[in-house]
Amino acid sequence: MSVIDILTRVDAICNKYEKYDVEKQKNLNVSGDDAFARGYAAVDAEIEAALEKAELASKEKSKASTVALNAELRRTKAKLLDEVPKLQRLAIKKIKGLSTEDLAARNDLVLALPDRIQAIPDGAAAKQPGGWGPSASHTEIKFDSDGRFDDEYFQESEQSNQFRQEYETRKRRQDQGLEMISEGLDTLKNMAHDMNEELDRQVPLADEIDSKVDKAASDLKNTNVRLKHTVTQLRSSRNFCIDIVLLIIILGIAAYLYNVLKK
């Protein structure tokens, strides 16, 4: 392990266990009863932490965590901005043991605070299709970015450009397909209408055919019945003829016999 590493590690450990450093605390406590100094120190510390987080966010690869970190940053900034007016009031108060120069200095410090808070970089969503944009729809919803859209985060990245192009091509292709479908449907609709009219035209014709065929069928039935009667009658008359013929034969035979017997 190199010396640099050791130094950094020592620094980190010291920072972590600062509160156990009695001497340092004593120094801090000098300004302990000074409310302004305390508040100011707190705000300062928060700003530092926020800046660190911003650094981390810009180095982040995953967009989701970047977004989450940025959101936290914005929340912190909002909180700090609220604290600033309180500090301003404290700054004006005169405290014993404080020189006039210090007072002026404090005022300047407080005034510088809001700028420092705003300077903490956080980002809003870049121009991604379907992502957030500047709130255009609802007046009550405010984004913390306050309209600074020329920041690096908002510029089109190559990825988003490609995405948008792909989206456009696909949309165009879909539109073409839909147009073809629409034309086909148009033709179908026209043909269906024409078929409808044709069928309407043929309905009375079919009715006429129906009635005519019914009439013809009943006529045929009638004729059949009459024909049956005639045929049965004919047959019976035939039977009658056969009877007569047989009778004549019998008479003939009787006459012959009579002739034979008479002789």
Added chain:
Amino acid sequence: MSSDPDKLVAKADKLTKLTLTRWSADWRNATLNYEQAANAYRVAKKYGKAKDAFEQASKGQEMLSSPWDAAKHMESAAALAKEIGNWNEVADLYRRASELYVECGRAQPASDALGKAARAVEDHLPDVAVQLYTDAISLLEEDDKDQMAFDLYRALTAVYIKLEKYTDAAAALLRLGLAADKSSATNSQFKAYLGAIIVYLYAHDVKAAEKCYNDCSQISAFLGSDQGRCGSRLISAYSEGDVEEIKRLAQSSTISHLDHAIIKLGRKLPTGEVTAVKAGTEEGEGLDENDLT
């Protein structure tokens, strides 16, 4: 019975001629002979003789008081006359056939006969064809068979367009619309109206086209229909002088569903100057502003 048609005809003639020995003509046998002779001639492709034979047969049937058979024979005669190319005679024969059908009380075949006649002569005697079509249409309309008349109307429109009588063509289309309205054939009706508008525009009579569109818009269903929308877009494109729009509309599918003759006209739109119309409408507006009455 000899199968030689000449002999048959001679025999039939003899049967029908009144002489000292024959006091009444024997139409039944004569007609039979004439029919056989006519068929034989037709097979032998002697169209002139066949036509004559059919005419005689028809007369025979008339004498036998069966107008239906008479009409049928007359139609066959007319078809043969068509083969010969004697157009006037074709028209006459078909007319006679149609009259005989009307005698039977059957309007449909009568109008069919006239329709066939018109189709046969439309290339050679278009005016006669127009007359025949109109008669056919009136026959059907008298008999309340409007729907059958649609085809005749369309054919009539085609003939008018060929004769370049565009107002008549548009009028025919509007009558088609009326007939369609009576039989509630809305699709045909709207297509007829759109066709009429296109015919007016083709004749470059934009005012008439606009008036036509306004008249047709009285029917609310037309306004909301495909054809109505297409018509309104055409009219507005004309009044704005937008040639591209007109061309685009002419290629649209709505127009492609219309009659062939009308599609051809539509594709040729716009005819003549389109921008002139715009100035005309502006003048009109100026007058209105100054006119405070």
